[in-house]
Amino acid sequence: MAGHRIGLLVSLFLLEVLLLDAAKILTVSTLSGSHYIMMNRLSQILQDHGHNVTSLLNEMVFTPEFKEEKTSYRVINWRLPEDQQKEIDKRIQLTVEELIAYDRFKHHTIVKLYETFADLCSHLLSRKDIMDSLRNENFDLVLLNSLDLCSLLLAEKLGKQFVVFHPMQSTSMDFRLPRDLSYVPIYSSSLTDQMDFWARVKNFLMFFDFSMKQREILSKYDGTIQEHFAEGSQPLLSDLLLKAELWFVNSDFAFEFAHSLLPNTVYVGGLMDKPIRPIPQDLEDFIIKFRDSGFVLVALGSIATMYQTKELIKEMNSAFAHLPQGVVWACKDTHWPKDVSVAPNVKLMDWLPQTDLLAHPRIRLFVTHGGMNSITEAIQHGVPMVGIPFYGDQAENMVRIEAKKIGVSVQLETLKAETFAHTLKEVIEDKRYKSVAMAARAIRRSHPLTPSQRLVGWIDHILQTGGGAHLKPHGVQQPWHVQNLLDVLLFLLGLTLGTWWLLKKMLGLLLRSLGVTRKEKKA
Template sequence: MAGQRVLLLAGFLLSEFLLSEAAKILTVSSLGGSHYLLLDRVSQILQDHGHNVTMLLYEGDYLVPTFKKKENEYQVISWLLPEDHEKELKKHFDFYMKEALHGREAFGTYVKLMEQLGIQCSDLLRRSDIMESLKNENFDLVFVEASDFCSFLVAERLGKRFVSFLPTQFGAVDLGLPNPVSYVPVFHSLLTDHMDFWDRVKNFLLFFDFFLRQWQIHSTYDNTIKEHFPEGSRPVLSHLLKKAELWFVNSDFALEFARPLLPNTIYVGSLMTRPVEPVPQEFENFISKFGDSGFVLVALGSMVSTYQSQEVLMEMNSAFARLSQGVIWKCQASKWPKDVKLAANVKIVDWLPQNDLLAHPRIRLFVSHGGMNSVMEAIQHGVPMVGIPVLGDQPENMVRVEAKKLGVSVQLKQIKAETFALKMKEVMEDKRYKSAAVAASIIRRSHPLTSAQRLVGWIDHILQTGGAAHLKPYALQQPWHEQYLLDVILFLLMVTLGTLWLCRKLLGIMGRWLCGARKLKKA
């Protein structure tokens, strides 16, 4: 018995030693906006946990010019594009955003933008000062982001193990997960997991379209790979995605449809949610004016706020004027039309404490662009939503919000004051939306571990075990025709057809022999 206690104590002390040993971790952030916010949060959590974290940060302002980065406790290595490349990238991004906000989010425009990101990646990999500095650091692990393919190539150039963060819900990229198309909707299908016959036909056809589009997107990095990796050892992006030790997914069972997962796939939705603090007095004073009627929070994300048209602002302002609630609206004052009078019940601000306002007892509704971070914060605090999705994963997120009865969706190009006001009143007055939001909040909060605890726990696990090979099925190494048993099906089909052909031949021979025997007998 005493010996067992000694062994248990030794095991405990060893685990404490392993957990206390700091690892050197590199996080890579090239896209800015909410993508940077997520990687910043990840970096800070890992730094607080005792690891030595360095972020490789692109500091260009092509994505959201007004976005301000804060001081960090972890180390930051920053870099910039040459001025001409930065201008070209910004031009393509601005065009893509304007097209998307007018309901013209063409796939070809997105591919053009991705080509520019491939050029941006080449500029980074060409920076021998940065790449050599990173190699000399000898990191234990690299933390990459699924929307930023360049981060995968950085990890590959450094020859280091990496884990990946998926900022959207499943389907945006192929992680190698099982995808039964009978109930797992393909990305951009706008379907739920409850599909009738024609939905399943649509989902099946879009399954092939998805892989064709992925191939086109990945091909935008072909020149970058050819330039920076020697022939014979050039990585394939689709293979790199499946090479990740772990996949952290910015979603939760409270929102996502139930589906098959692999052991190395971990939900960390609401990672951005922080402890609630009292809202600043200026907001509290405004909220108190409306008493029990409460208030509506409006935050359409950095990109939509930057690029939205004046016509949309006017229609939204007119819709808010029809509500009895106060409206706190994150909207740049510089973008406000000078000839439009702001509704009396509306307060516009350049910045607001979104998490704290969502936790306020008098909030009645959250009007959002449907970005994953915002949706997860609303679920965390049990607030029903009206979503105005524009691009990327936002329409898919709102499909899930509507399927779970957490709110409704409105198309940006179809916003009219009267119908928009009716939608908001519907969600606030129909108690079923609030009940569903509270139920989703209970699901989200009832996890035995927080998102941050799951993140650091799994990172520590693979650092101690030397990787996650034990969590990844062999299927990730199989070619697609083996994984889907197409070679087996083809073999069995050939055997079946060959057997039928042989039986037919034998029956023919026997038939002719019998006919010949009868003729001889008659003769």
């Protein structure tokens, strides 16, 4: 009995210590789809490591599987009035359809999407009940998504320190990382880190194009800022990006090109990693039928899957029919064309355990849309890839996969059954792809700390030290021309030219005076 009492007292003491050290953290997401899922994962990791997490979520369209997740942290759901919510949902859906149907990354469509997000933001900031409730909570820290620009304004309104999670590769947003343009490709340039002269010219010009595009996106929130912040205290979104205590980037150097990082930038790619579980028996029975040939996993992401055309499904299905492997394909019955017969080696599933299948010993290939989380999971298990990018960062992600020889990319617009089947067979049969994928797996797994440990450890560091000012170089506050010493170069150039001009003038005067003297002597 005495031992039981001592154990109980020790447990209570430890619980009290944990509660004393626990911070109140607010996570924010007004975006949808995979952004919901990722912010859910971040919130759960912090909650599991002893913090008190509250998540502010907007109930929008495209939230696959999210509501089925069990969470131990507190969730505050909010939405617009019914008529306004339907209008916002419709605008977002039409914009996403336009992105996928017409171009993988069309800038004016992205701008249009952010105009909608800015309208949504105005409504959130005007919700006095929500804002007062959040202020009363007195949070220690806010964790937000970098693509969710409204959450920057929310953190500023609350007057709280914040850290930023960037769900894409680090070069896809300008938050003043060192820009070594000779070997760091600008986002959407489709370049690698090995550039010849003309590639460097392209990269240099695209730097200015990228900067102007980002400014245009940020400008869509100008009206929201003017409406909700008093004159004289209206922030610039570009300044708020630099105000973050830390930047967590959803990437890893097993995938990314090596480049310089600042002390307040931490790579945490792989946060979606979970313990591997046995797959359902019916799925195992299907895989076993193909013996040593193994199987191919096909998962094109929740949003992209919704907009697969009949022609695309038909071409892919026909290509899979030519493979000796089984094919496990995430595709809902409601999206499957009624006049297309499923290939005999294909198993369609509304939902599948992607991580568990990627870890299966008989997997031979992963056909993916090129989303960051899917790529990271494939690298974690050493699986070669064939990518079919649809929109956003997916094409740029596949540029890196191709450059590192982990897989190949297939253009959505030109995908045909015969060539697609040839590509699939090539990546499966050429053992070099598997070898490189396993090498990337070794890099990915050899970190001394897991992504979750890095996330929690750095957040704890910020909480214990009162912020990340000691991690921010002064250079991030400098204008681009100052940071790159263009003002110094211009001054030295002017000084050199001025000195040269002055010497030339003095020499001319000297020569003229000498000429006059000689003439006088001759006379």
